Amino acid sequence: MNDIKAVMIGGSAGSFQVVTKILASLPKDYKLPIFMCLHRLKHVRSGFVEALSIKSEMPVIEPFDKDPIRPGVIYLAPANYHMYIEADKRFSLSTEEPVNHSRPSIDLSFYTAAYAYKSKLAGIILSGANRDGAKGLKAVKDNGGITIVQDPKEAQVDTMPSSAMALTSIDYVYSTDQIISFLKKINNA
Amino acid sequence: MIEEIGIIEVRKIVSTLLERYEIDLQDYSMTSLKRRFILSMLENKVKNVDELVNKIISNPQFFEKFMFDISINDTEMFRDPSLWRVIRNEIIPKVEAQLTFKIWMPDCGSGEELYSLLIILKEEGILDKVKVYASNLSRKKIEFIKEGVYEIKRDDVNSANYERAKCNNDFSEYYTLVNNRMKMDTSLVDNVEFIHTNSIFKKSPEGVKLIIFRNHLIYLNKTLQNKVIEHLQSILLTGGFLIIGVKELLNTIDAERKFKVINDSERVYQKNLY
Numbered sequence: 119m120n121d122i123k124a125v126m127i128g129g130s131a132g133s134f135q136v137v138t139k140i141l142a143s144l145p146k147d148y149k150l151p152i153f154m155c156l157h158r159l160k161h162v163r164s165g166f167v168e169a170l171s172i173k174s175e176m177p178v179i180e181p182f183d184k185d186p187i188r189p190g191v192i193y194l195a196p197a198n199y200h201m202y203i204e205a206d207k208r209f210s211l212s213t214e215e216p217v218n219h220s221r222p223s224i225d226l227s228f229y230t231a232a233y234a235y236k237s238k239l240a241g242i243i244l245s246g247a248n249r250d251g252a253k254g255l256k257a258v259k260d261n262g263g264i265t266i267v268q269d270p271k272e273a274q275v276d277t278m279p280s281s282a283m284a285l286t287s288i289d290y291v292y293s294t295d296q297i298i299s300f301l302k303k304i305n306n307a
Numbered sequence: 308m309i310e311e312i313g314i315i316e317v318r319k320i321v322s323t324l325l326e327r328y329e330i331d332l333q334d335y336s337m338t339s340l341k342r343r344f345i346l347s348m349l350e351n352k353v354k355n356v357d358e359l360v361n362k363i364i365s366n367p368q369f370f371e372k373f374m375f376d377i378s379i380n381d382t383e384m385f386r387d388p389s390l391w392r393v394i395r396n397e398i399i400p401k402v403e404a405q406l407t408f409k410i411w412m413p414d415c416g417s418g419e420e421l422y423s424l425l426i427i428l429k430e431e432g433i434l435d436k437v438k439v440y441a442s443n444l445s446r447k448k449i450e451f452i453k454e455g456v457y458e459i460k461r462d463d464v465n466s467a468n469y470e471r472a473k474c475n476n477d478f479s480e481y482y483t484l485v486n487n488r489m490k491m492d493t494s495l496v497d498n499v500e501f502i503h504t505n506s507i508f509k510k511s512p513e514g515v516k517l518i519i520f521r522n523h524l525i526y527l528n529k530t531l532q533n534k535v536i537e538h539l540q541s542i543l544l545t546g547g548f549l550i551i552g553v554k555e556l557l558n559t560i561d562a563e564r565k566f567k568v569i570n571d572s573e574r575v576y577q578k579n580l581y
Contacts, residue, residue, distance in 0.1 A: 202338040
């Protein structure tokens, strides 16, 4: 197992239940930062992070531009911004054009995190009805990180995990419960 | 196809712009800057950074196109409708008592925020008593905004935002359809003073009552952000307002002393009296 320093999760609004289940299962003293880029309504700024916080022992926040990355925090990409991870381990936000009709774009978040964390990143693609994330997960693989997709048989809409599987080699195809076990395991590594 | 350029190559482009055109991008956020360079290379079919640098140095027309490509577009009108409601209902009543006043957009992007502002001013009946200044690093972007032609595919977003901003009319009153694109009512920009500059610190207007600078700090690193905020503060009149993007912060000790928060969620600040 690589020495994983950060986790990036991508999915659509439809993966909300899976995400809350994952967050509800992680302990309060979880050590790694977890980045989440989920497709969401661009004009609804509030509500999402609050809904996730209710279920999570870990703090869940939407970062401000140039916030430093802290361990043990879950970071949700804010509505209508791309969320980039800079090499100096800070966030940068961007209002550049949507990619794959999406802002935040999962590809861009994964791509920048892969560049910043190289082999120390685990990338996870959940259920979704869009190809966004496939190229991003390939970037994780190309940089030596670990690639995981939610089992398309379990995913509500499997376009997102299936597109990723078609584009790059996937280390693990996991059910939600297996994703949770994996996250706990790398935390104790 | 170029998908990645290294940090050394980014620096090479940056130093070329600095030496040849005195455009200083040294303290810009690395990820977005690199991405703009790569997108421009793809758009203009430039094969590598050496070719790009040569074209920037030797071809002024290419340079203008390059600046157009790397400057950031706004992408929608009335982004954050709740902010535009605050501008109309809370900011304008506080500043319009004056006979005339100045508003400055230190980077007017691709013009969507500028047109949004002008529509609000027109609907409030004060377009004539406001002097609006709009700066841009790209000469071509200014031409683009004066032309006022935007993709129709964004009309849904623009109209929905306009309605959420609870404006008075119908957004379609402000444009006509030309070749399936939106041609804005460019009489709106008739009295705007556009400023082409190679630096936000140069050619700034004086005695400004309201600065709208949303989602541009995010393209700068922390050091340059602080310098820019200091500069904007010096341009603002005492009691004047500064509006930044909803995910941007004025959180240095100096800025917290010089500004007070008027609206936290919409990032509206007022310059203190002392």
